[in-house]
Amino acid sequence: MGVSFSHLVSASDITRRDADFLVESAHGMKEEMERRRTDLNVDRWRDDFRRKRFANLFYEPSTRTRFSFEGAMRNFGAGVSTADGFQFSSLIKGESIRDNTLIVAGYDHDVVVMRHPDAGSAKQAADALDEFRNMTGRHVPFINAGDGNNEHPTQALLDVFTIQEECRRLTDLHVSLAGDLKNGRTVHSLTKLLSLYENVRFTFASPEELSMPDNVKKVLDAKSIAYREVRSIEDAIDADVLYMTRVQKERFPNTTEGQADYERLKGSFVLDAPMVAKRDTVVMHPLPRVEELATGIDYMKNGAYFRQAQNGIPMRMALIHALMHVDQQPHETDKEYAIRRGIL
Ligand code: NCD
Numbered sequence: 001m002g003v004s005f006s007h008l009v010s011a012s013d014i015t016r017r018d019a020d021f022l023v024e025s026a027h028g029m030k031e032e033m034e035r036r037r038t039d040l041n042v043d044r045w046r047d048d049f050r051r052k053r054f055a056n057l058f059y060e061p062s063t064r065t066r067f068s069f070e071g072a073m074r075n076f077g078a079g080v081s082t083a084d085g086f087q088f089s090s091l092i093k094g095e096s097i098r099d100n101t102l103i104v105a106g107y108d109h110d111v112v113v114m115r116h117p118d119a120g121s122a123k124q125a126a127d128a129l130d131e132f133r134n135m136t137g138r139h140v141p142f143i144n145a146g147d148g149n150n151e152h153p154t155q156a157l158l159d160v161f162t163i164q165e166e167c168r169r170l171t172d173l174h175v176s177l178a179g180d181l182k183n184g185r186t187v188h189s190l191t192k193l194l195s196l197y198e199n200v201r202f203t204f205a206s207p208e209e210l211s212m213p214d215n216v217k218k219v220l221d222a223k224s225i226a227y228r229e230v231r232s233i234e235d236a237i238d239a240d241v242l243y244m245t246r247v248q249k250e251r252f253p254n255t256t257e258g259q260a261d262y263e264r265l266k267g268s269f270v271l272d273a274p275m276v277a278k279r280d281t282v283v284m285h286p287l288p289r290v291e292e293l294a295t296g297i298d299y300m301k302n303g304a305y306f307r308q309a310q311n312g313i314p315m316r317m318a319l320i321h322a323l324m325h326v327d328q329q330p331h332e333t334d335k336e337y338a339i340r341r342g343i344l
Contacts, residue, residue, distance in 0.1 A: 003322045007126040007142040011153040011192035012219070017337040018322075019160060019196055023170075025318035026161045026311070033075065033314060045321075049076035052324070055109040057100075058145070059086040059116045064287060065145050065155070068312030069113050072320055075313065081109070086117070097121050101128035105140045111320060112142050117250075119148035141323040149183040149251050155286055156189035158315040159243070162308040163194075166282045167240055171198045176236035178205040179245035179269050179292055181212040186286040187245055188216050195225055196334070202227035205236035207268050209261075210247070233269045237281060244271055244285045244293050267291060276302045284308050 003021065005013040014022075032044060054073045058066050066082070073080045083089050083104075091100060097116070104112055105128075114125050122144035133139045146152040164170050175194060177187045181204055191212070194200045202220070204212045204227060211229060220227050230236055252262040273296030276283055285293050285305040297303040 011189035016196040026315040029314035029317040046077040049078045052078040052110045056082045057114040071313045072316035097124040098128040101125045115145040119150035122147040152185040155186045156193040158311045174239040175241045176203040176239040180247040181206040182210040183248035183251035184245040
């Protein structure tokens with residue numbers, strides 16, 4: 001059993017069947033991690049992965065994503081090579097993403113993970129690995145760990161896993177996404193992934209200039225999924241999940257005007273503890289936070305973001321495991337899967 005995609009570039013690559021499979025698998029990985037804490041003899045994965053080598057290419061700052069990919073890879077007992085920072089890689093010398101990816105794959109890596117500041121870079125790397133397969137006959141899966149302001153599909157997977165754990169369901173939900181919806185790649189991927197579940201409706205809360213992009217809203221329109229756009233955080237609080245994001249300073253032009261815009265917008269959507277006290281709203285955040293989320297919420301039952309970050313390891317384990325065991329069987333379409341499960 002595996003997943004239907006051979007590379008993960010966008011949340012749109014994930015079918016409902018893939019998502020259900022990965023959420024269930026991540027639960028299993030989490031339980032196994034727990035068992036390993038108390039029983040050193042538990043080592044289910046070592047034989048499968050002992051000889052595997054994973055490449056972690058981080059050409060943009062990262063703490064959670066990099067460490068949780070590394071943690072997932074090390075839990076499998078695999079070797080990990082990490083590129084840390086654009087300035088220390090050959091990309092700074094003008095090397096193309098294609099060449100860079102071909103070289104890394106050629107060093108016998110079994111999975112390539114990349115974060116890069118340019119939107120669209122993930123697709124270029126995945127295409128390079130398809131070329132690599134044509135050249136060598138060896139398939140190396142690619143995983144997008146964030147490409148500019150475009151997408152962050154593995155964050156969406158761990159977010160969905162967290163919603164399942166916190167709300168005990170992934171259907172019949174009202175999810176509010178707040179902050180920099182224009183530049184925040186996590187909200188683009190999460191909206192697309194949540195659109196696979198029945199009866200999920202959205203509230204998008206942001207200043208006008210930082211609205212959810214049309215290409216994401218089009219995905220919802222095509223499926224007749226309800227969403228509303230609001231201009232104040234107060235209008236977004238009454239939801240099952242409130243997903244906060246920071247205003248993405250690095251995506252504003254590095255000019256006096258660009259940075260003045262950032263300064264003006266950064267404090268526009270701030271969530272304080274009293275705003276969610278006495279409510280059941282689950283507060284999530286991909287982190288890092290700057291000033292949009294009060295630390296007081298850390299101590300409230302609503303604050304799920306540290307648990308959310310911890311879910312990065314089991315979900316990335318589930319994803320890597322599935323990609324390394326890509327099912328050779330033809331995959332069901334979402335429609336076939338829905339009919340089989342009685343959803344349609
Ligand atoms: C996010 C990212 O890098 O897009 N962080 C993360 O991966 N957990 C969110 C952010 O940087 O604001």
